[in-house]
Amino acid sequence: MGNCWGFPSDQRSPSKNTAYPPASTPVGKSNNISDNIDLFSPTTASNSSFGKSQLSEAVSERLDETNPSGKILETPNLKVFSFADLRSATKNFKSDTLLGEGGFGKVYKGWMDTRTLVPSKIGSGMVVAIKKLNSESMQGFQEWQSEVNFLGRLSHPNLVKLLGYCWEDKELLLVYEFMPKGSLENHLFRRNPAIEPLSWEIRLKIAIGAARGLAFLHTSEKQVIYRDFKASNILLDANYNAKISDFGLAKLGPSGGDSHVTTRIMGTYGYAAPEYVATGHLYVKSDVYGFGVVLLEMMTGLRALDNRRPNGQQNLVEWMKPILSHRRKLKVIMDAKIEGQYSSKAAWQAAQLTLKCLEGEPRSRPSMNEVVEVLEQIEAMDKLKFKSLQPTIDRRAQQQNSNHRSALQSKATAQRTRSYPQ
Template sequence: MGNCLGSDEAAELEVVKNSGQPQAAATAAPAMAPHKSEGSMSSGSGPSSSSRSAGSSMSSIATTTGRSGGSTSTSSGSRPLRAAAAASYREEEEEEEEEKEGRILEAPNLRIFTFAELRAATRNFRPDTVLGEGGFGRVYKGWVDERTMNPTRSGIGMVVAVKKLNQESVQGLQEWQSEVNFLGRLSHPNLVRLLGYCVEDRELLLVYEYMPKGSLENHLFRKGGSFEPISWNLRLRIAIGAARGLAFLHSSEKQVIYRDFKASNILLDTNYNAKLSDFGLAKNGPTGGDSHVTTRVMGTYGYAAPEYVATGHLYVKSDVYGFGVVLLEMLTGLRALDTARPAQQHNLVEWAKPYLADRRKLPRLVDPRLEGQYPSKAALQAAQLTLRCLEGDPRSRPSMAEVVLAIEAMEQLRVRPRDEAAPSGHAHGHGRSSRPRTGPGRAGSSSHHRQSPSAR
């Protein structure tokens, strides 16, 4: 894990055990699919789809029964049926609200795949199905039946992302366990869904919903025909989704500290809805009135909170610092760390803070690829929020619930005609020499970032 800060133990994790060959669907949830149709890592109906279909059937039965007895039917059976239909409808609404707000399961409810099934789903892990690659393995594109989760022919059924871990990686095993035990129990619209796993001999694999728009990192920093600059409004929308995902983790009964918040771990579905992925470093938050947990330092340089790097003390608001770094990346279009820039500009946070605090200097900081198409007031509010998230004292940082409200308020601000009419270089022209410079291409390159958002 060359770009990370250390290694960690998974002693507190419940190890997923499987004797011999894994069962094809011992704890299978074949109908388990995304809350909305989306699809790098699936698409389909949510875990409660069977409940919803039952409710719909009950409703239609009640209607048919009532009508069959005539327009003034008052048969003794119609009232119980109508009551059952109403109860079913209320249950359906409650389930939909629960899906929207998120929930935590008592135990992982995942499909257990055999290695043969995932080999078939990915066409024997063919190179042309590779979605990404990282320190802990490759991520492959696969196809499964939406209902049974059995492998299907290429292009048929539901697309999934299959992460195959390197057999030599000890740390990969720990992170695999963490993924299963955390992400396998968490359900929220802004968290990538883990559909299942495979543990067979020395093979460890994870199966996720497919996110077709890739990672935020790619859209911010990659150049090429497939990655157009994302607009101000879309950046805010992505920031809100990611913030809601973190807020859910922090507000759960047992607080979860994500510990690896960065642009490459924010994946986007077809409609650019943001979802947090990669829970390999996630950790349970403090209990019993403690303010923090003490652990070996892990994460990615440039995103990890200073108090955590210095002491190993991990706070819930250590995640808020990481969010502030990503918000700064979205505001500037620059990487958190980039050694291709001049020495004093390697670390984006250190270099940018004076600009964030100065209303007059701020326009020089904003990503020129936005071409001035953003509300000045919203940019100022984003800068102020970024500074709050990057406070040195974790107690001074806002909660993620407060962050969500702040960005939602920014979203209500619209580009004014004066801003729209401004030339693309109005805010940056005289200040371009002050912006960080990179090698070939403004986004530069950095050895601190993995190649794939999903391949750890």
């Protein structure tokens, strides 16, 4: 599923995929399946909840969601696919349909009939992403189960849609909606030079969408801690709407008055909250820390961890956190690719929000609902600022065009004078 770790010696490796999050296997994952299952009712490997056709095969509700606040489905609304169907949808998992791969397995592009979700001709119908478990993966089954249980019940515009699954003999597969713009990671760090840099306006839009997705998880009937929030797990549709993907490490939040849950440490270097890394105590606001790291990546255009940077700069949070509180230094660390696209006040507020998300104590961090509210204020502030400046910008553009035309006319006149001397 995600690029994850369990021990300090593990290194985070970039994903190869261009249109879906990495499918690598977490290191050091708990052998207790219930550590990641049991969302709203007990589910174990021997339970008949998975792999049986009694799950609803109606998918129209998941394809046509219009509820902006999200909902929890009473039963998983997933289609049970046959392995033959998914093999047909991907041209027998042909290499030219491969979107990405990792320790968990490979992710392929497939084509389905929009209404019935049966395989269609290549290039017709609806494009889907099909994740195929590597049979040699030791931890993949647990993550596969967790994906089905969480994404099969949680429905929100900012969570990627799981359309169905396949469990046939040793074959385990998951079928998702296809996200044509790929991951935030690919856009921020532009592995493909043909990808245009994200504007400040789009970065804010993505941040707000991802924040809404986390807020929904945190305020759902049973609090869900996502546990692996990072740029590679934020997918983008054709209009740059953000959707959180990859629920392989998701876990239920504390209950019975507890402030946290204790679990084996899992996550991704550079994004995991310090209290979780140090103690294994997982708080709902541990996700807020990860969000702060991604927000910092979006502001600076730099990766959370990069061993190619000089000593003292390899960990982005450790390097940038002291600078964020200095207003005059802020412009220096902002991504040069978005220069002139934001107001200084908006950048400052974004920096202060990032600092709050990165607080060492979980209780000092804002809730995700509060994060959404601040981000929306920043977005509105910049829209208003640049709307008020638009007449000035237009006048300057008109003046530049006029000057350009005058220069061309003068040049043409001079050429005629030289050609036809008096």
